[in-house]
Amino acid sequence: xxxxxxxxxxxxxxxxxxxxxxxxxxxxxxxxxxxxxxxxxxxxxxxxxxxxxxxxxxxxxxxxxxxxxxxxxxxxxxxxxxxxxxxxxxxxxxxxxxxxxxxxxxxxxxxxxxxxxxxxxxxxxxxxxxxxxxxxxxxxxxxxxxxxxxxxxxxxxxxxxxxxxxxxxxxxxxxxxxxxxxxxxxxxxxxxxxx
Amino acid sequence: xxxxxxxxxxxxxxxxxxxxxxxxxxxxxxxxxxxxxxxxxxxxxxxxxxxxxxxxxxxxxxxxxxxxxxxxxxxxxxxxxxxxxxxxxxxxxxxxxxxxxxxxxxxxxxxxxxxxxxxxxxxxxxxxxxxxxxxxxxxxxxxxxxxxxxxxxxxxxxxxxxxxxxxxxxxxxxxxxxxxxxxxxxxxxxxxxxxxxxxxxxxxxxxxxxxxxxxxxxxxxxxxxxxxxxxxxxxxxxxxxxxxxxxxxxxxxxxxxxxxxxxxxxxxxxxxxxxxxxxxxxxxxxxxxxxxxxxxxxxxxxxxxxxxxxxxxxxxxxxxxxxxxxxxxxxxxxxxxxxxxxxxxxxxxxxxxxxxxxxxxxxxxxxxxxxxxxxxxxxxxxxxxxxxxxxxxxxxxxxxxxxxxxxxxxxxxxxxxxxxxxxxxxxxxxxxxxxxxxxxxxxxxxxxxxxxxxxxxxxxxxxxxxxxxxxxxxxxxxxxxxxxxxxxxxxxxxxxxxxxxxxxxxxxxxxxxxxxxxxxxxxxxxxxxxxxxxxxxxxxxxxxxxxxxxxxxxxxxxxxxxxxxxxxxxxxxxxxxxxx
Ligand SMILES: Cc1ncc(C[n+]2csc(CCOP(=O)(O)OP(=O)(O)O)c2C)c(N)n1
Numbered sequence: 058x059x060x061x062x063x064x065x066x067x068x069x070x071x072x073x074x075x076x077x078x079x080x081x082x083x084x085x086x087x088x089x090x091x092x093x094x095x096x097x098x099x100x101x102x103x104x105x106x107x108x109x110x111x112x113x114x115x116x117x118x119x120x121x122x123x124x125x126x127x128x129x130x131x132x133x134x135x136x137x138x139x140x141x142x143x144x145x146x147x148x149x150x151x152x153x154x155x156x157x158x159x160x161x162x163x164x165x166x167x168x169x170x171x172x173x174x175x176x177x178x179x180x181x182x183x184x185x186x187x188x189x190x191x192x193x194x195x196x197x198x199x200x201x202x203x204x205x206x207x208x209x210x211x212x213x214x215x216x217x218x219x220x221x222x223x224x225x226x227x228x229x230x231x232x233x234x235x236x237x238x239x240x241x242x243x244x245x246x247x248x249x250x251x252x
Numbered sequence: 253x254x255x256x257x258x259x260x261x262x263x264x265x266x267x268x269x270x271x272x273x274x275x276x277x278x279x280x281x282x283x284x285x286x287x288x289x290x291x292x293x294x295x296x297x298x299x300x301x302x303x304x305x306x307x308x309x310x311x312x313x314x315x316x317x318x319x320x321x322x323x324x325x326x327x328x329x330x331x332x333x334x335x336x337x338x339x340x341x342x343x344x345x346x347x348x349x350x351x352x353x354x355x356x357x358x359x360x361x362x363x364x365x366x367x368x369x370x371x372x373x374x375x376x377x378x379x380x381x382x383x384x385x386x387x388x389x390x391x392x393x394x395x396x397x398x399x400x401x402x403x404x405x406x407x408x409x410x411x412x413x414x415x416x417x418x419x420x421x422x423x424x425x426x427x428x429x430x431x432x433x434x435x436x437x438x439x440x441x442x443x444x445x446x447x448x449x450x451x452x453x454x455x456x457x458x459x460x461x462x463x464x465x466x467x468x469x470x471x472x473x474x475x476x477x478x479x480x481x482x483x484x485x486x487x488x489x490x491x492x493x494x495x496x497x498x499x500x501x502x503x504x505x506x507x508x509x510x511x512x513x514x515x516x517x518x519x520x521x522x523x524x525x526x527x528x529x530x531x532x533x534x535x536x537x538x539x540x541x542x543x544x545x546x547x548x549x550x551x552x553x554x555x556x557x558x559x560x561x562x563x564x565x566x567x568x569x570x571x572x573x574x575x576x577x578x579x580x581x582x583x584x585x586x587x588x589x590x591x592x593x594x595x596x597x598x599x600x601x602x603x604x605x606x607x608x609x610x611x612x613x614x615x616x617x618x619x620x621x622x623x624x625x626x627x628x629x630x631x632x633x634x635x636x637x638x639x640x641x642x643x644x645x646x647x648x649x650x651x652x653x654x655x656x657x658x659x660x661x662x663x664x665x666x667x668x669x670x671x672x673x674x675x676x677x678x679x680x681x682x683x684x685x686x687x688x689x690x691x692x693x694x695x696x697x698x699x700x701x702x703x704x705x706x707x708x709x710x711x712x713x714x715x716x717x718x719x720x721x722x723x724x725x726x727x728x729x730x731x732x733x734x735x736x737x738x739x740x741x742x743x744x745x746x747x748x749x750x751x752x753x754x755x756x757x758x759x760x761x762x763x764x765x766x767x768x769x770x771x772x773x774x775x776x777x778x779x780x781x782x783x784x785x786x787x788x789x790x791x792x793x794x795x796x797x798x799x800x801x802x803x804x805x806x807x808x809x810x811x812x813x814x815x816x817x818x819x820x821x822x823x824x825x826x827x828x829x830x831x832x
Contacts, residue, residue, distance in 0.1 A: 069586065070588070082256055082418065086256055093384075094418040097360045103619065105586055118561075120488070121492075121560055123496075123562040126574075136583055139580075139582075143574070147574070159797060161623065162584045163584050164794070164798065165786070169584075171582050178577075178579070182577075
């Protein structure tokens with residue numbers, strides 16, 4: 058429909074998807090793009106599935122990404138990658154944090170967590186990369202920086218200049234967490250992505 | 253330099269720039285951030301009112317007093333405020349009065365998806381609808397102008413997608429703060445029949461004047477394109493239309509009540525096919541049809557939920573929907589849950605165990621209706637639990653009432669639970685009502701309320717004493733318990749259910765997300781003792797899970813907050829608490 062970058066960020070309430078979308082959006086603003094971000098608050102925050110949609114380009118109309126038009130799907134959790142997969146373009150890129158958070162029906166044993174979920178995703182959309190951002194964040198000094206590792210991976214995929222992303226991180230991350238987050242971001246940028 | 257703002261913050265900014273000095277609200281998704289942002293401006297008086305009716309009445313007083321005033325609420329809040337709303341349409345204003353209705357197509361966090369443009373029509377108020385954050389700011393400022401110019405409250409109608417989407421906004425300066433002169437004017441402000449008849453004449457004159465204004469206002473604009481298809485739309489749906497159909501002609505309505513008859517007629521005459529694209533009710537479409545203008549609308553588009561660009565492209569441009577992975581059906585849903593340590597969990601666990609009928613209410617605790625607790629029978633609107641319990645008892649008798657409770661949160665009780673409690677006492681009901689006092693309005697993001705003793709600006713104030721209040725309305729049996737002490741709660745509940753008198757049990761413990769008490773212990777499961785019975789799993793806490801292969805429960809140390817509830821439900825004492 059139009060020449061815009063569509064980034065879909067999904068996860069579980071409380072995983073820090075919000076900071077990720079804010080950083081990406083801020084960089085897009087700093088680069089002079091028209092930008093829209095949409096996320097649904099409310100019930101979803103109570104451990105439900107959450108989604109942020111970031112769109113930027115010369116002129117963005119809809120705040121939501123049309124189904125089948127996301128350029129990149131960044132999932133903080135494996136199931137949440139599968140849940141939103143239909144929003145991706147056929148040649149879109151999937152980045153999945155290798156993290157499993159059991160939803161209630163799984164916890165209580167009523168349903169099974171699909172073990173081969175990554176294979177199913179890769180079959181449908183081959184440009185899929187799985188990253189262990191949690192481990193990388195721990196190596197950088199704080200598990201909470203996993204979302205910024207993912208920012209690193211994502212920003213490279215969509216071609217955001219690293220110095221601009223670091224500038225945005227400086228604006229949005231509290232000073233005492235800054236060093237760890239910058240380290241996490243740089244590790245993310247080094248990931249090789251299947252694209 | 254433009255900034256990314258959510259629609260709600262942009263509305264707050266618009267009111268600030270328009271020189272507003274009073275802002276009132278009762279929280280409700282998706283409206284909440286409007287007044288919480290306004291509270292950050294030092295020179296604006298902001299308050300969380302106990303409910304929407306009070307919020308609007310304070311707003312009316314402020315407006316009559318000469319201040320530019322903004323009142324915000326979610327769509328169902330307008331139902332609560334409907335009484336003053338319909339009549340402030342008669343009195344008109346002094347200082348500009350803007351009432352924001354934040355509707356929730358798709359019911360992201362609501363109990364219904366009513367379309368409040370209907371209120372504008374029936375209460376005879378101008379309704380303005382922005383389509384992004386810049387418009388939200390600009391239209392809010394303009395709404396204050398129109399309010400004073402036409403002597404009317406103005407409804408600014410937004411939807412979740414606008415309220416919670418961030419788009420770029422150019423900010424301006426604080427407008428001049430004007431306190432208009434106050435002059436006593438009983439025929440305008442005292443709505444006795446004799447005076448109200450005079451005001452109704454004014455209302456109709458004003459609507460006629462607004463209809464003229466609608467023809468020329470910059471709020472309504474035509475974007476000419478291919479004339480084979482003309483779309484009439486408003487709000488966020490406009491953005492979807494532009495995205496999906498970049499080449500068509502569009503009449504974008506920013507003023508959706510009253511509608512510009514001439515502008516619409518002339519647009520209709522110049523396009524080959526006319527379609528109205530509006531989420532929820534056919535408000536615009538029906539007006540067109542009443543005027544005899546042929547248009548398509550709801551025969552193409554649904555009355556349900558949110559629209560999307562791909563839906564519009566498919567219906568109007570015949571674009572095929574993209575192929576699907578087929579994975580969706582295998583994916584377990586991820587419903588929202590009570591948080592680890594949530595005091596509500598204790599209450600619903602005990603209620604389920606006792607198999608009582610539960611007349612429920614709205615708040616985080618409504619999640620007690622879902623699996624695995626499943627301990628709620630009905631939930632309709634804020635405050636309804638207590639009246640419904642009374643009705644249930646009068647229908648089925650006292651015996652039934654001894655196995656039934658009403659359950660209501662503290663914020664909801666203050667909002668609209670007091671009057672039905674008075675009804676129970678007055679009309680000699682015997683019900684047992686549980687007030688879940690978690691010291692906050694948790695559901696909507698932890699706002700203070702009269703029983704927390706803190707204002708919206710975070711300054712200390714009188715703390716409403718719920719226990720004293722309940723006694724004052726005539727409840728003699730008032731008990732206060734910690735809902736995570738399960739045995740105690742169960743005993744108290746048993747005693748009060750057995751009593752042929754009304755009782756109130758205040759289940760008092762702060763929301764786990766605001767509780768600042770340091771966590772001093774950790775839990776672990778002794779696998780020797782665990783027999784895999786899953787009693788702990790049935791409390792529905794993400795702090796504990798079941799290892800399928802070993803058939804044992806296990807604590808998730810990342811989420812567990814050591815609230816101590818699961819050890820109490822374990823029948824074999826396998827969940828151990830370690831201090832320190
Ligand atoms: C008339 C109306 N106003 C506002 C809301 C939004 N809302 C839903 S529940 C709730 C209050 C919840 O607070 P409380 O009763 O203390 O329960 P908690 O969420 O803290 O458990 C609010 C404001 C609504 N549904 N209806």
